[in-house]
Amino acid sequence: RPPRTSRRRATANLLDCARQCGVGEGSATVDEQLEAAVEPVSEVVSEDEARRGERLSKKRMAYSFPTFFALLNAGLVLTAVALVLFKTPNHLAFGGTTGFAILLNAAVPALPVSAYMWILNVVLVLLGLAFLDRKAVLWSAFASFALSGYTSLFEWLFPVTSSITGDLWLDVCFAVLLPAVGSAIVFDIGASTGGTDILAMILRKHTDIEIGKALFAVDVAVVVAAIGLFGARVGLYCVLALIGKTFVVDGFIESIRQRKVCQVICSHPRDVEEFIVKKLGRTATVTFGWGAYSGRRQTILTSVLSRREAMKLRLFVRAQDPGAFITITSSSEIVGRGFRGVN
Numbered sequence: 001r002p003p004r005t006s007r008r009r010a011t012a013n014l015l016d017c018a019r020q021c022g023v024g025e026g027s028a029t030v031d032e033q034l035e036a037a038v039e040p041v042s043e044v045v046s047e048d049e050a051r052r053g054e055r056l057s058k059k060r061m062a063y064s065f066p067t068f069f070a071l072l073n074a075g076l077v078l079t080a081v082a083l084v085l086f087k088t089p090n091h092l093a094f095g096g097t098t099g100f101a102i103l104l105n106a107a108v109p110a111l112p113v114s115a116y117m118w119i120l121n122v123v124l125v126l127l128g129l130a131f132l133d134r135k136a137v138l139w140s141a142f143a144s145f146a147l148s149g150y151t152s153l154f155e156w157l158f159p160v161t162s163s164i165t166g167d168l169w170l171d172v173c174f175a176v177l178l179p180a181v182g183s184a185i186v187f188d189i190g191a192s193t194g195g196t197d198i199l200a201m202i203l204r205k206h207t208d209i210e211i212g213k214a215l216f217a218v219d220v221a222v223v224v225a226a227i228g229l230f231g232a233r234v235g236l237y238c239v240l241a242l243i244g245k246t247f248v249v250d251g252f253i254e255s256i257r258q259r260k261v262c263q264v265i266c267s268h269p270r271d272v273e274e275f276i277v278k279k280l281g282r283t284a285t286v287t288f289g290w291g292a293y294s295g296r297r298q299t300i301l302t303s304v305l306s307r308r309e310a311m312k313l314r315l316f317v318r319a320q321d322p323g324a325f326i327t328i329t330s331s332s333e334i335v336g337r338g339f340r341g342v343n
Helices: 004-021 030-036 047-061 065-090 096-107 113-131 134-157 168-188 196-206 211-230 232-257 269-279 307-320
Strands: 259-265 285-290 297-305 325-331
Touching (some): 047 269, 065 134, 096 211, 113 134, 113 196, 134 196, 168 232, 196 211, 211 232, 259 307, 307 325
């Protein structure tokens, strides 16, 4: 049996909860008492504020078409710039259609890298149209041709034939970073850069092959061919770039998608609830706990916000209650209403 003082404290906590909820002793369960204590903020939200919150929720879940199109092209431009200025002059072939194009250009220099990209992408798009639904391959086809077009444009604007920095290591860094940022932007909006992504879609639909392993095997084959064509020094830089590309892309994607999970314990939780709903256009989950030292019941508010929203919440709570307890943690995988992870 627990000590008498512990039982007295637990009983006192339950009675205190019942009194705060306006429920008589023994007339309801603890869960019902706690539920009765939560007053929905919807009762004090105007129709205009509710409509604003709904618009914000829809906007956060998906980009508008102009924004989607602009971000897609921005990612493709970064990839094309890296290919023309850093990859091609240094023969940095470490995967994808760009890697194959660099290898073909080295083996048969009669055509520029962009021409081989056009040929490879046309073949892949035709395969996609033959084996996939046309709607499924539409944006990948556009991305493939747009990337080839940007590459042709930049080859004409910047006819680079040798390293622009004179430092192979520096060129490798930018050959990895620029496409990584571009790919992260494109993946975040739910699109792709085309090319071997079409091959992945075909394999996913018609075979049981593990897509990640299959594409990695293709990248490894490109790197091995680069070692044979360009020597061990360039080939080993390609190996490092292939390894670094995976980590850098994942890091940028997590950075773009990062959100803040905020928990607030304060003396004026109702004001904080209204601030989250009415000012930030978000919502929160209300739970209850008891302080280990004081034994008092505490209201705990949990909300998932962007970085800027989390900063606004922190400033508001500290202004309302300097003694408030706030925890803020990061998460890059948020699935649910109001977040693009639901897609």
